[in-house]
Amino acid sequence: MDICKERAFEILRRLSFTRIAGTAEELAAAELIRAECEKAGVEAVIESFEIDTPEIFQASLTAAGPEGGPIHCIGIGKSGNTPDEGISGPLLYIEDGLEANLLDAEGKILLLSGTAKPEVLERMHKSGALGYIACYGSIYDPPEMVRELRTRNERRKSGDETNFPGVLIHMSEAQKLLRLAPERVSIVLKQDGGKKGTSHNVVASIPGTDKPEEIVVFSAHYDSVIYSTGAWDNGTGSLTIMEIMQHFAKNPPRRSVKFLWCGSEEIGLRGSKAYCEAHKEELAKTLFNINVDMTGTLLGYEKAVCSCDDMVAKHIDFLGRMEGFPITTSVDMYSSDSSSFAAPGVPAMTFARLAPKGGAEIHSRKDVFEVLDPTAFIRTVEFMLKFAEPVINAKLFPVPRQLPQQIQERVNQMAEQSKEQSKEQSKEQSKEQSEKPSEAQPKEQK
Ligand SMILES: [Zn+2]
CATH class of the missing domain: 3.40.630.10 (Zn peptidases)
Incomplete structure (x- = not known):
């Protein structure tokens, strides 16, 4: 050889x-x-x-109260935008986002264990919540990794165009946030989700x-x-x-x-x-x-x-x-x-x-x-x-x-999904194009 x-x-x-x-x-x-x-x-x-x-211009998460303050986060691509002043609401920990976790979600900002699967996203959208915080990493990671968050784009079910801003934090910050139990948290997120x-x-x-x-x-x-x-x-x-x-x-x-x-x-x-x-x-x-x-x-x-x-x-x-x-x-x-x-x-x-x-x-x-x-x-x-x-x-x-x-069945499912996704993409693209002229060159993104 x-x-x-x-x-x-x-x-x-x-x-x-x-x-x-x-x-x-x-x-x-x-x-x-x-x-x-x-x-x-x-x-x-x-x-x-x-x-x-997608290009994130601004992403911040702040916990209210004397022991609160800013928490390191990054914006989740294609999740949506907040108004300039941001969104603010009580924090609700929804574990893995089952229906029973979401009974009292209206008007709140949700903290999820991990990142959102499309079906969980859909449930969060319907719950009347304002936005969400996802997390990943390990509470056992060394401190320098808390700031090293992997950029991520949202994967939604087809046709779901809900504006539902989300940010991502490290698992150890999620633990801290829950222990702190602030009365309110606020999120500011500004992005161009349609950028190519x-x-x-x-x-x-x-x-x-x-x-x-x-x-x-x-x-x-x-x-x-x-x-x-x-x-x-x-x-x-x-x-x-x-x-x-x-x-x-x-x-x-x-x-x-x-x-x-x-x-x-x-x-x-x-x-x-x-x-x-x-x-x-x-x-x-x-x-x-x-x-x-x-x-x-x-x-x-x-x-x-x-x-x-x-x-x-x-x-x-x-x-x-x-x-x-x-x-x-x-x-x-x-x-x-x-x-x-x-x-x-x-x-x-x-x-x-x-x-x-x-x-x-x-x-x-x-x-x-x-x-x-x-x-x-x-x-x-x-x-x-x-x-x-x-x-x-x-x-x-x-x-x-x-x-x-068994493979053909999985393939058919995937084909259905990607057909929906590409339909969605071309819809989004034509919407973006009609709304504003194309901007500068893409810059570093995941
Ligand atoms: Zn690989």
Whole structure:
């Protein structure tokens, strides 16, 4: 196999910087990946697409009373705006937002455990409350992380255009706020929720020697979230598929192989969705998507989640036993870019090396290069190649096109949701355009 852990980790070290969807840093990471493809002698292009980048102008939360004062918060994108003077009301802790939690919510500002699922948001809107406070993180986080809140956009049910301003605070601030039990809290939130930005995919191609029209796509997202270097999530996946590309550059495959580094996965799989949209006519000949989201932790265990016929999961089980490579398989959808391929009917799967609780963490400053291990990393690459190369070079392509019923049902649900979302988006867009002229360039956002 033409793979090399030292080469991969040297590039991974250089890629381990914060690369938030739609920012100049994300684009710099795309350029780095493209340059590495070209170094390997593989042609690669950068493809751009539009994303939501709501801009928060002002967000504050204040507790009333002698022991009160300002609490560090950030605005939740697309939640709404307050009047200039803000909103003010009694605080009500609504735990996880069940109906019984919301009986007395009218005129109040709600504090939720965690962040709002669409159905909880809808219940909060109907309750007559003025606005809400969501929280995340851990009360055990070190103090500096209290100010490092991951930016977040609201996910609403279709057609829900309620103006319901929300802010996000750290879990330890939520605990403090509840202990303080202030009589009133107030929120000021000003934002442009309709603002758009640009993100990028990198696509490298190695044409097949025998059946160039048939394609297998390897994918991995390369964006990260705010405050995270994204070394593990998903610098490792990005380098996993790059090593696989290095191998195929030297060992030409019978079918065409594409390598897709997705931008904006962290804000709702935007890059892979954009790829599938832009390459629509190619999808009929796209036989399989092998996605990688996080590999290479020293403390960890291997998983393969197959959004395709269970023949693939069983084959990986079998191969794992043959190779002495411990891996757990399942047939399911996975919250990563493989879902964007399964949605239009392309058999897809994700490989991941996950970590035990406390063994490595993502989505904060804790996601660092130091928890990774080149030997663990390269073992996964090797196993993936042992699986993928015979599949790509098979006489008869072995992965059935038909998705199993359980996957098809999930896909249909997702399709329904995204149809509603895009309807909503285009509605919002035309509304925004008619209301005001487009403004300055997008700036840094999650
Ligand atoms: Zn990820």
